[in-house]
Amino acid sequence: MAFHNCFKPSQYFSMVPYAICVxxxxxxxxxxxxxxxxxxxxxxxxxVSKKTKRTVNNVRLKSSSxxxxxxxxxxxxxKEVTSRNAAQVLEKYDTILLDCDGVLWRTDHITHLPGIxxxxxxxxxxxxxxxxxTNNSMHARHAYIxxxxxxxxxxxxxxxxxxxxxxxxxxxxxxxxxxSVYVIGSPGMSEELSLAxxxxxxxxxxxxxxxxxxxxxxxxxxxxxxxxVLVGYDKHFSLNKLFKACxxxxxxxxxxxxxxxxxxxxxxxxxxxxxLTGAIVDCVTSAAKRQPEVLGKPDTHLxxxxxxxxxxxxxxxxxxxxxxxxxxMGLARAVGMDSALVLTGASSLHTLPSHPGLEPTYFxxxxxVLGAS
Numbered sequence: 001m002a003f004h005n006c007f008k009p010s011q012y013f014s015m016v017p018y019a020i021c022v023x024x025x026x027x028x029x030x031x032x033x034x035x036x037x038x039x040x041x042x043x044x045x046x047x048v049s050k051k052t053k054r055t056v057n058n059v060r061l062k063s064s065s066x067x068x069x070x071x072x073x074x075x076x077x078x079k080e081v082t083s084r085n086a087a088q089v090l091e092k093y094d095t096i097l098l099d100c101d102g103v104l105w106r107t108d109h110i111t112h113l114p115g116i117x118x119x120x121x122x123x124x125x126x127x128x129x130x131x132x133x134t135n136n137s138m139h140a141r142h143a144y145i146x147x148x149x150x151x152x153x154x155x156x157x158x159x160x161x162x163x164x165x166x167x168x169x170x171x172x173x174x175x176x177x178x179x180s181v182y183v184i185g186s187p188g189m190s191e192e193l194s195l196a197x198x199x200x201x202x203x204x205x206x207x208x209x210x211x212x213x214x215x216x217x218x219x220x221x222x223x224x225x226x227x228x229v230l231v232g233y234d235k236h237f238s239l240n241k242l243f244k245a246c247x248x249x250x251x252x253x254x255x256x257x258x259x260x261x262x263x264x265x266x267x268x269x270x271x272x273x274x275x276l277t278g279a280i281v282d283c284v285t286s287a288a289k290r291q292p293e294v295l296g297k298p299d300t301h302l303x304x305x306x307x308x309x310x311x312x313x314x315x316x317x318x319x320x321x322x323x324x325x326x327x328x329m330g331l332a333r334a335v336g337m338d339s340a341l342v343l344t345g346a347s348s349l350h351t352l353p354s355h356p357g358l359e360p361t362y363f364x365x366x367x368x369v370l371g372a373s
Contacts (some may be wrong), residue, residue: 081113102345298330
């Protein structure tokens with residue numbers, strides 16, 4: 001398109017800055033190149049053309065001929081997966097690892113995302129192995145199976161790798177724990193440990209009175225068979241629990257395990273911020289002066305658990321799909337698999353430059369694009 005807005009010579013010096021401002025505004029906001037022509041007798045905006053590349057917050061968008069926008073971040077090109085190329089992309093993979101919160105439903109754990117059922121139907125029809133991997137330590141596997149049903153799709157329990165289950169697998173098959181485990185965590189964590197035959201305690205509100213002085217602490221009963229302290233999300237976290245965890249961990253032979261140390265908090269609404277597992281782990285780490293062995297993403301223990309129960313999984317033919325760059329893309333990079341960032345959860349394209357080295361292979365507006373082809 002073209003504009004021919006000519007100005008009189010007397011307006012020349014005042015209109016040149018105006019034309020330049022219009023040019024910059026169109027370029028930054030709408031991705032248009034605006035050409036400005038000027039001489040001593042006139043100043044004209046002579047043409048407007050659509051750019052094929054534009055940069056927003058250090059993310060360069062690159063339009064392609066197939067109707068999708070690839071992006072260039074930290075000199076790495078990331079391909080967009082759309083309904084047009086989804087089938088071609090999926091041909092490269094046998095196993096799809098799916099995060100849950102922010103991918104299958106919103107990060108509030110409740111709100112449905114449109115098109116997810118169709119996407120799951122497509123993956124199953126293509127014969128893909130679908131494994132669910134989540135850092136949410138609140139629930140045991142059967143709770144996720146129930147939640148899948150509520151959202152309109154189904155999965156076998158052995159394909160669910162919530163971090164509560166991964167903790168039990170790690171303690172049982174890798175550590176071969178024989179003593180008891182002190183749990184700062186959820187009913188789901190305790191349930192998975194019990195199903196694995198692991199003695200555990202600490203669930204729920206701490207039963208002892210709040211202490212007021214050193215003598216109170218000296219009278220707190222402690223067990224002498226604790227082989228590990230496992231920390232996850234605990235709605236009943238307190239100073240009493242912190243005291244017990246630190247006391248058990250003062251024995252260097254006692255293992256210190258955490259389900260996740262990356263996710264510290266989330267804003268659930270304006271002015272409302274919910275502390276998450278990482279904040280609780282930080283408290284124990286600081287007080288105990290110990291560093292935990294982290295079992296959740298992005299550390300590789302969760303994938304080790306997958307391979308222990310699904311030995312046929314080939315990481316070269318795996319695609320990790322998640323909503324968090326440091327957590328989900330971090331796991332993919334750590335174990336050497338491709339990854340896809342969905343833009344329905346924690347991270348966006350504009351957060352990618354803050355995580356150099358964790359650029360995903362792909363991005364998609366929603367998992368729903370896999371079922372829209």
